[in-house]
Amino acid sequence: MFDIRVKKSLGRFHLSADIKAEAGLTALFGPSGAGKTLLAKMLAGLVTPDEGHIELAGRTLFSSAKNINIPVHQRHIGFVFQEHRLFPHYSVRGNLTYGNGRRAGKATPVSFEKVADILGLAALLDREPASLSGGERQRVAIGRALLSNPKILILDEPLSSLDDARKREILPLIEALKSEFDIPTLYISHSIEEITRLADTLLLLDNGAMKAVGPTADILTRLDLIPYAGGYDAGTLIAATVTAYEPAHHMLTLETAGGGKLYITGGAKEIGSSARLRIRARDVALSKTEPKSMSILNRFKGRLVDHCSGAEGMEELLLDVGFPLTARITRKSFEDMKLTKDTPVWALVKAVTISRA
Ligand SMILES: Nc1ncnc2c1ncn2[C@@H]1O[C@H](COP(=O)(O)OP(=O)(O)OP(=O)(O)O)[C@@H](O)[C@H]1O
Numbered sequence: 001m002f003d004i005r006v007k008k009s010l011g012r013f014h015l016s017a018d019i020k021a022e023a024g025l026t027a028l029f030g031p032s033g034a035g036k037t038l039l040a041k042m043l044a045g046l047v048t049p050d051e052g053h054i055e056l057a058g059r060t061l062f063s064s065a066k067n068i069n070i071p072v073h074q075r076h077i078g079f080v081f082q083e084h085r086l087f088p089h090y091s092v093r094g095n096l097t098y099g100n101g102r103r104a105g106k107a108t109p110v111s112f113e114k115v116a117d118i119l120g121l122a123a124l125l126d127r128e129p130a131s132l133s134g135g136e137r138q139r140v141a142i143g144r145a146l147l148s149n150p151k152i153l154i155l156d157e158p159l160s161s162l163d164d165a166r167k168r169e170i171l172p173l174i175e176a177l178k179s180e181f182d183i184p185t186l187y188i189s190h191s192i193e194e195i196t197r198l199a200d201t202l203l204l205l206d207n208g209a210m211k212a213v214g215p216t217a218d219i220l221t222r223l224d225l226i227p228y229a230g231g232y233d234a235g236t237l238i239a240a241t242v243t244a245y246e247p248a249h250h251m252l253t254l255e256t257a258g259g260g261k262l263y264i265t266g267g268a269k270e271i272g273s274s275a276r277l278r279i280r281a282r283d284v285a286l287s288k289t290e291p292k293s294m295s296i297l298n299r300f301k302g303r304l305v306d307h308c309s310g311a312e313g314m315e316e317l318l319l320d321v322g323f324p325l326t327a328r329i330t331r332k333s334f335e336d337m338k339l340t341k342d343t344p345v346w347a348l349v350k351a352v353t354i355s356r357a
Contacts, residue, residue: 001184002152006042006052006062015039015208025178025185027199027216029192029229034205036188040154043186044079045072057151057184078145078153078183082160086129086140093125096143110181115143118176135166139173146181153177153185159194167194174198192230196220196237196278197357204228221324223308223316226281231311235280236326237357238262242269251351260322263297263351276357281316283353284327287346288337298349300325303342307334321347 001023008015015035028036041047043054045061048069054062056077061070086095096112116122119139129137138158145153155174159167175198178185189195195202195216202219204211211228212219217237219225226234240254243261245268252269254262254277262277269275291299302321310316315334317327325347339345 003055006049008049017210019213021201023184024200025187025198026201027195028188028203029195030205035208037156040156044077045075076151078148078150080141080145080155080158082157088129092127092140095140096147110146115146118180119143119173135162153183156188192233223318226316235278238277238323240275242271242273256323258322264354265351278355278357279349281326281328285348291346296348297351300347303344304339319347
């Protein structure tokens with residue numbers, strides 16, 4: 001879908017990237033100042049690379065070798081910034097249709113009604129941007145970008161200016177966009193929670209350098225990438241199917257492709273529906289013997305596959321419990337338990353610590 005090979009220096013900051021991403025949602029993750037926005041701006045044509053090549057959907061947007069640099073407005077990119085940039089004197093409807101008007105006569109495959117419906121904008125159409133909440137403004141900005149019929153949607157930390165409640169409101173909408181519109185998306189964030197929930201492909205950037213790119217679940221089980229993939233909050237992404245719901249205890253049972261059973265609490269979910277679960281490495285405890293008579297519901301039998309030293313007295317572990325699972329324990333426990341590669345272990349995870357990604 002896009003192929004970016006670029007270099008750019010700005011003062012003492014140097015960015016070098018080589019990325020190929022397919023359709024779906026690609027997340028660009030890294031700490032503040034890593035170069036995420038700069039990379040997105042080069043794709044959008046807002047910043048010119050020093051050298052390299054940018055291709056989107058088979059079209060060359062930039063090539064230093066061939067002297068090609070397609071201007072911003074001809075790149076067909078829907079860009080949503082950290083802070084909404086709506087036209088203050090246009091109504092919500094005017095903002096949403098602005099992109100369409102510019103390309104008068106061209107039918108857009110993304111329907112106005114569908115965008116308004118999914119983003120919950122129908123009741124806001126006659127309002128002015130100044131009267132909207134931050135979350136509402138961001139929803140309008142996303143809608144406007146979608147309606148410009150883009151080849152790719154770039155969402156640059158679209159939730160960072162919102163409080164947690166608004167984030168929880170908008171995240172499912174972004175998920176819905178993924179399934180309803182087949183528009184490739186580059187999603188920039190420094191929240192590993194958002195990334196785990198949304199990303200098909202994960203790209204880790206640190207101080208202008210690419211650390212890794214690949215399927216999200218694979219990247220999250222690489223011990224060497226833990227410092228760049230959430231650090232303290234790092235964890236595993238698990239795909240599972242809902243097999244039972246017990247309303248009295250709000251208890252969901254899920255099964256992984258390999259037959260592993262997981263228990264989580266939460267609202268009802270349709271039996272047979274799929275779910276992405278996130279287990280933080282620091283929420284996993286280990287036992288060498290089968291744990292009995294304890295409150296922890298998730299007990300997985302497996303073995304230690306790999307380990308490495310983590311920060312300050314911690315050991316990072318990769319387990320195979322029918323699915324890959326990362327765990328973090330103290331080095332003291334690691335040594336006391338005499339764990340080595342292939343040691344059989346039980347991994348214990350409290351149901352209440354597992355989040356539906
Ligand atoms: N015009 C500029 N001149 C000099 N340095 C710049 C310029 N624009 C960006 N930079 C530097 O490039 C680096 C990367 O900036 P960028 O905005 O891409 O980071 P980011 O990963 O998006 O960070 P954040 O998560 O804080 O938005 C930073 O060190 C920034 O100071």
